[in-house]
Amino acid sequence: MSKQVVIIGAGPAGLTGAYELNKLGLRSTVLEADDVVGGISRTVNYRGYRFDIGGHRFFSKVPLINELWREILGEDFLDRPRMSRIFYNGKFFDYPLKAANALKNLGPIESMLVGLSYARAKVFPSRDEENFEQWVSNRFGHRLYSIFFKTYTEKVWGIPCTEISADWAAQRIKNLSLTEAVRNALFGSGKSRDGQVITTLIDSFHYPRFGPGQMWERCEKLVNESGNQCVRGVQADRIRHRNGRVEYVVGRSTNGEQIEFAGDHFISSMPIRELIHAFDPPPPDEVLRAADGLRYRDYLTVVLIVNREQMFPDNWIYIHSPEVMMGRIQNYKSWSPDMVPDPRKSSLGLEYFLWDKDDQWTWSDDRLIELGIQECERIKIIGRSEVEDGTVVRMRKAYPIYDQHYQENLAVVRRWLDTIVNIQCVGRNGQHRYNNQDHSMLTAVFAARNIVGERHDVWSVNVEKEYHEEAKVATPAAGERLVPARIIRPEPAAPVPSPDELIEAAFARLDPIALGTAVGTLTGLGLFMATAILLLQHGPRVGENLSLLSHYLLGYKASSWSGAFIGLVEAGIGGFILGYVIAWLHNIGLGRYVSMIRRRAVREEEKEILEKV
Amino acid sequence: MTSRTDPLYEVSHAVARMKAGVLAIIFAVICGGGLFLATVWLLIKGGPRVGEHLNLLSHFFIGYSVSWGGSVVGLFWGALAGAVIGWTLGLIYNSVAGLRTR
Structure with a gap:
């Protein structure tokens, strides 16, 4: 059964x-x-x-x-094209943040202060990196943190950033594996491990x-x-x-x-x-x-139907302005034009992150719609007269809380x-x-x-x-197992390694003992054989030049069999050390290189921290 | 075990294997080509006692001398010796690494 x-x-x-x-x-x-x-x-x-x-x-x-x-x-x-920006102080900032755009919107004085704050964070970072504020400030500077991270994070999670663990932020920026870091460096983050193009978050x-x-x-x-x-x-x-x-x-x-x-x-x-x-x-x-x-963060959306054909090209806008409660504005028409039945109109979703114990959670729909309209007017996104209708959707337990x-x-x-x-x-x-x-x-x-x-x-x-x-x-x-396919008798072929396997192999460490043994064996036997050949040839001045090695190999002589054996041992030891050191230096160099690649990849990840919040 | 502070922490935990055949070819090209070029260089440079020391290789490489013909013989012997060295290096390395990771 x-x-x-x-x-x-x-x-x-x-x-x-x-x-x-x-x-x-x-x-x-x-x-x-x-x-x-x-x-x-x-x-x-x-x-x-x-x-x-x-x-x-x-x-x-x-x-x-x-x-x-x-x-x-x-x-x-x-x-669908992806676009989201940050709204702060009456201006739209590109997201992920772009230096030129941020500088233009912040103005020269604020930009300079942001730059100084960033420099300070780099030179004198917070030694204790216990909370989210310290974690972000150490990476972007405290001023940039205050503008772009503090308000939004606190709106979403309802907890002061100083009470959010730094581990949580570090977890958002995942500890990139070697293969991921290299793959990102080689192909960009838009390639999957099988080398396929994945539609990127960016585009x-x-x-x-x-x-x-x-x-x-x-x-x-x-x-x-x-x-x-x-x-x-x-x-x-x-x-x-x-x-x-x-x-x-x-x-x-x-x-x-x-x-x-x-x-x-x-x-x-x-x-x-x-x-x-x-x-x-x-x-x-x-x-x-x-x-x-185990706790959950609740969430409600105030939807406003607006009498305007086009609002903005973004799928959503992060609202960092501290003077309003809403955290994001969704523009549903940008997600899909078919989300709106009348092409002359648009619909916006104002997102409020709340606890179900908050007063606002129990407000009537009309009161919440009024709040939404007021906030939109305050940040000059739309005018009251443009709002044709509205509704509210409440969603309990939208986000599990990582406390x-x-x-x-x-x-x-x-x-x-x-x-x-x-x-x-x-x-x-x-x-x-x-x-x-x-x-x-x-x-x-x-x-x-x-x-x-x-x-x-x-x-x-x-x-x-x-x-x-x-x-x-x-x-x-x-994936192709789902599609009916013609039977193909494959040519026997060597298995093709995946890009990750190739990356693993390319960044594999040399075994110093093994390389030492190999080089030692070759140098020892090489010298022994060279000496032996000369001895067997019985020339008038056997191994005169080869004997010069005695300057380095104690007791070595190219004119005697005992010297050949001493050469075998000493050249073997020397070769072992040489091979060991080569492998060790190779591994150190590789480690430094991978470390650099990883740091670069992590920096790229950090640019998207808001998305991960 | 490597810790985060270990400079080797970042490197892949896999142990590299060498392709003995490829190593043989590389060593053959370097040794054969190297001896050929070294011989030709001395011949072009000329002088009173051309290749006095390099000539000593004739003890090991039959038929080799610092001459135009010898350079071709040196190319052959150098390549052969290089191939043997490269192949043996790869073979010994892989065997030892294999034993240690088993």
């Missing part, structure tokens, strides 16, 4: 899980608490105006995910014609059509388990009706804190406390979850990890494959090394 899988949540992770399971020949039931699918990647439709919750660029380094997107959406997947990205929700509605349709079931409006209330196995999920529909969903395997993308509380019988107190320690304790709390929760053998956690909130959409999808692909006997660590996705392992597996050849 076929295994039955119950998936909690119909966001990108949950639906990808169902889609992958179907490919693997397994049936699944997806439970979605909301009346729409897509999770935070949904598209909300208000009077034909579509908007995205947070802006989702479809961009992945994992070929498998790119294939999945194409497979699900087909021709409705647009290639363009993919986007569904009608927003990300279109992807997930299509995915839901495909899942349903293939005999599976995606049930909207059912909240996973209780997860009944016994003897280390989940037996069934008790779902509660919107009218309060309780339904049991039994299964052999379970995949959860619901917030891990709620998941732990849903277990019946409940986990130990220590686990419940740890789960309660000081989240890692230890998560570890406690995971340890307990490991005792339940037939449930896997996937997705952003399912793993309490700041996953992008592609990471979330990959966790679900892994979870689905685990059910059919493969062994993947779903928690390793978005933890660089293993994530890249998957990328390595997911070569274009792996």
Whole structure:
């Protein structure tokens, strides 16, 4: 009998899980608490105006995910130009920051102060790099930090930058591996490890014609059509388990009706804190406390429909101006022209990052729309008279919070979850990890494959090394398995090494002992043979010139067999030392060179820190 | 184990292997070409005792002398000796490195 899988949540992770399971020949039931699918990647439709919750660029380094997107959406997947700028002090700054543009907008005096502050940071960096402020200031100078990083970061996370750990910033600028650094240096960051061109973050990205929700509605349709079931409006209330196995999920529909969903395997993308509380019988107190320690940042969007054909070319604008609360403005028409039903109009999404305990969270929609209009007027983006209509979308638990304790709390929760053998956690909130959409999808692909006997660590996705392992597996050849192809009998050929293998080989270290041994053997035997040949020739003045080596080799004589053996030993030792030193110097030189490449790559990464915030 | 402070930290953790064949060709070109050029250079330069010391190589390389004909013989012997040295170097290095990383 076929295994039955119950998936909690119909966001990108949950639906990808169902889609992958179907490919693997397994049936699944997806439970979605909301009346729409897509999770935070949904598209909300208000009077034909579509908007995205947070802006989702479809961009992945994992070929498998790119294939999945194409497979699900087909021709409705647009290639869109990417543009985002920073709005500060009434001016637009290019993002990533460009020196000429920043200097022009800041003016000569401010630019000079920024320059001095940068120089100061370089000469006298903060010795203690404990918080985000110190971390950024050491790299960009305190003045630039105050202008471009402080306000926005604090708006997004609701915590003073001095209370955000420097580790968190360092994690955003990932510790580039040797191969990544070299690959970036050689090809630019837009090349994947298989050498394919990936649409870069700088230039363009993919986007569904009608927003990300279109992807997930299509995915839901495909899942349903293939005999599976995606049930909207059912909240996973209780997860009944016994003897280390989940037996069934008790779902509660919107009218309060309780339904049991039994299964052999379970995949959860619901917030891990709620998941732990849903277990019946409940986990130990220590686990419940740890789960309660996991926090989320909430988020709301005020959407304004504006009577103007073109607003600005950006997909979004970061609002660094401290006089307003909003963090970003989305321009949905720039994401896709089809997001707006009337080409003479535009729609803007004003994003507010909040806690659900904040006053503003409970404000009425009208009051929030009024706030949005006032703030837009204050920064002179639009006039009140241009606003035709508006609406508000609230999204709880949009961002998992990486506070000081989240890692230890998560570890406690995971340890307990490991005792339940037939449930896997996937997705952003399912793993309490700041996953992008592609990471979330990959966790679900892994979870689905685990059910059919493969062994993947779903928690390793978005933890660089293993994530890249998957990328390595997911070569274009792996992606092509989805397309019917003519049988080709390949010519037997040597396996072609990947660019990363070539980089690894090119930057491989020489073994000093091995090179020492090789050079030592050759020099020792070489001298021995040269001496021996001369001795065997029995000339009148045997080895007169070769004997000059006795200046360096103690006791060496080219005129005697004992000298030949002494030469063998001493030249062997000398050769060994020579070979060892050559290998050591080679490795040191290579190390310095790689270090330089890595520093350059990290500097490039740091330019995009705002994106990572 | 390398630590972050180790200058070798950045280098790939893989141990390089040498291609003995390639090394043989490189050494052959350098040694053969080198002896040929050294001989030709002395001949062009001329002088009272042309290549007095280089001539001593004839003890090892049969038929070699500092002459135009000898330069061609030197090219052959130099290349042969270079190839043997290069190939042996690669072979010994790879064997020892292989033993140490096994």
